[in-house]
Amino acid sequence: METIKVSLGERSYEIRLSHTFEPLAGAVCGILPAGRALLVSDENVYPLYGAAVRSLLEQAGFQVTPAVIPAGEESKTLAQADALYTAAITAGLDRSSAVFALGGGVVGDLAGFVAATYLRGVPFIQLPTTLLSQVDSSVGGKVAVNHRLGKNLIGAFYQPRLVWIATDVLQTLPEREFFSGAAEVAKYGAIMSEPLFRLLEEKWEAFRSLESDVLTGVIAECCRLKARVVAEDEQEKGLRAILNFGHTIGHALEAATAYRYYLHGEAVLAGMVLAVHLALGQGLLGREDGERLLKLFARVGLKAAPPWLGAREVLAAMRQDKKRTGERLVFILPAAVGQVRVCNHLKEEDILPLLERYLKDAAENLLTVGKNRLRI
Ligand SMILES: NC(=O)c1ccc[n+]([C@@H]2O[C@H](COP(=O)([O-])OP(=O)(O)OC[C@H]3O[C@@H](n4cnc5c(N)ncnc54)[C@H](O)[C@@H]3O)[C@@H](O)[C@H]2O)c1
Numbered sequence: 001m002e003t004i005k006v007s008l009g010e011r012s013y014e015i016r017l018s019h020t021f022e023p024l025a026g027a028v029c030g031i032l033p034a035g036r037a038l039l040v041s042d043e044n045v046y047p048l049y050g051a052a053v054r055s056l057l058e059q060a061g062f063q064v065t066p067a068v069i070p071a072g073e074e075s076k077t078l079a080q081a082d083a084l085y086t087a088a089i090t091a092g093l094d095r096s097s098a099v100f101a102l103g104g105g106v107v108g109d110l111a112g113f114v115a116a117t118y119l120r121g122v123p124f125i126q127l128p129t130t131l132l133s134q135v136d137s138s139v140g141g142k143v144a145v146n147h148r149l150g151k152n153l154i155g156a157f158y159q160p161r162l163v164w165i166a167t168d169v170l171q172t173l174p175e176r177e178f179f180s181g182a183a184e185v186a187k188y189g190a191i192m193s194e195p196l197f198r199l200l201e202e203k204w205e206a207f208r209s210l211e212s213d214v215l216t217g218v219i220a221e222c223c224r225l226k227a228r229v230v231a232e233d234e235q236e237k238g239l240r241a242i243l244n245f246g247h248t249i250g251h252a253l254e255a256a257t258a259y260r261y262y263l264h265g266e267a268v269l270a271g272m273v274l275a276v277h278l279a280l281g282q283g284l285l286g287r288e289d290g291e292r293l294l295k296l297f298a299r300v301g302l303k304a305a306p307p308w309l310g311a312r313e314v315l316a317a318m319r320q321d322k323k324r325t326g327e328r329l330v331f332i333l334p335a336a337v338g339q340v341r342v343c344n345h346l347k348e349e350d351i352l353p354l355l356e357r358y359l360k361d362a363a364e365n366l367l368t369v370g371k372n373r374l375r376i
């Protein structure tokens with residue numbers, strides 16, 4: 001078992017990595033008084049792991065009320081939060097009760113939002129079951145639901161009291177979801193850890209076939225890196241922005257396709273590939289490092305854009321996002337393997353030709369640094 005601390009003063013907490021949920025009960029008892037608990041999960045995850053987790057919590061003395069939501073992004077709504085408030089009130093959850101999130105980022109973000117707001121905040125425990133949620137969304141305290149006008153617009157910073165990562169559950173995760181999470185894993189290496197990047201280069205096959213030691217080591221390292229960033233900049237006033245590498249374009253691709261075409265990591269991967277080319281074009285990144293980055297991203301797998309998507313629509317989505325966050329167009333660009341720069345001088349015209357290449361050319365053309373591909 002591995003333990004990683006997220007240092008945030010009195011809101012500090014631990015991330016524990018284990019193969020299974022088995023030792024969870026003991027850990028929870030050390031943190032919370034056993035009382036009532038709402039166990040939030042989705043229709044895919046609950047049938048697989050719900051009963052086992054429920055019985056572990058019951059052994060620990062909790063009175064557990066399961067609340068199972070439909071799987072998928074459509075569940076991250078205020079209406080679904082309302083249904084969970086009703087479940088919590090009906091089950092008699094009080095201030096000392098706890099909310100457990102057993103599932104991917106959708107369950108974690110929604111249950112965390114409910115935990116943050118029910119009775120002005122009750123203890124929250126993350127039991128992430130996707131690779132993406134294990135390395136990213138369960139750590140750092142961003143919780144939210146979507147609004148019909150945009151994603152994650154209603155939310156809070158609300159840290160969990162414990163994150164329990166059971167790596168064995170990834171065995172049932174659909175492959176496409178695994179690679180979506182793998183994009184965020186590659187991102188950590190690219191932005192802040194050359195050693196992690198190298199480990200992925202060397203052990204890619206072992207990682208993707210879920211070989212236990214490699215998988216656990218990689219997930220732990222990602223959590224360590226995210227914990228370090230969050231401890232330094234909990235509310236994204238500076239450093240935390242580097243985690244948005246690939247996300248300026250990635251978010252726009254997701255929004256322009258109404259969140260129905262790309263999984264989050266797939267859109268981020270396309271964003272990272274384009275960011276590499278932008279950085280090469282700006283003379284910020286050397287050819288050798290550019291090739292290394294693209295080679296690993298290629299192994300994660302670049303998804304081609306849908307044939308009907310136009311560059312103007314993607315730029316419009318980017319503009320919309322910028323308007324909402326009140327920020328300038330900010331790009332996180334790679335400067336070397338393991339290093340990025342925040343770049344806010346780029347204009348839409350700088351991005352347009354590159355975007356058109358991704359949308360029109362075969363996506364594979366962007367996965368090498370060809371002789372005449374250095375300048376965009
Ligand atoms: N809070 C944050 O900091 C943060 C960061 C990144 C992403 N997010 C959010 O996370 C969400 C995406 O999360 P996700 O990628 O985990 O998607 P998800 O929660 O939709 O899970 C993906 C799919 O896998 C299924 N599943 C989950 N675990 C499984 C398992 N072990 N075995 C079999 N099936 C399993 C789910 O039922 C679902 O169908 C988005 O809403 C995004 O906004 C939040």
Ligand SMILES: [Zn+2]
Nearest residue numbers: 184247264268
């Ligand atoms: Zn992301």
